Amino acid sequence: MDSSLLSSDANRVNAAELNAKVNAAVLKSGSDWDDLPEGHVLLRFSANLGDIIKEAGYSEMYGIELSAPTAEGQAAPFHTLLILQKFLRANAGQVNAASSQLLGALKWRKEFKPLEVKKQVFDKTKFQGLGYVTRLKGVPESVNEEDVATFNIYGAVKDTKKTFGSLDE
DSSP: HHHHHHHHHHHHHHHHHHHHHHHHHHHHHHHHHHGOOTHHHHHHHHHHHHHHHHHHOOOOOOTTTTOOSTTTTTOOOHHHHHHHHHHHHHTTTTTHHHHHHHHHHHHHHHHHOOHTEEEEOOOOHHHHHSEEEEEESSOOOOSSEEEEEEEOOOOOOHHHHHOOOOOTO
């Protein structure tokens, strides 16, 4: 048997085991977020969220509607905390820096409207062959009946001015 195939199978098993461990940790951390200690960085960040959303005039991030805590000392909803955690990690746990970055991102999203942009249809001759989106059924280790996969084809651009020339698009 080809040793590269064995290596590939071993990598797939290791990736599946790692994925299961990560999923378990996420589920555990989600339940732990119900009882965050007073002063926890996520509590401090989520306490600022109402003001951040108000200043930005926008509250969607990555398809999640961010929600501020409903009571003082209480954490924001779980999916909001996941987003806040990403901004904290990107800013070494610094609430002020994470807040500034989130505010900037929300303002940009308000202006750019990414949820509308994803519905746009572009000239096929301009972008054809640069990437593919497909649906996969029966993906091993996936909890979904159907998964979406994207493939970017690097080096497929034939005319860079035509493909990337318009900054308005």
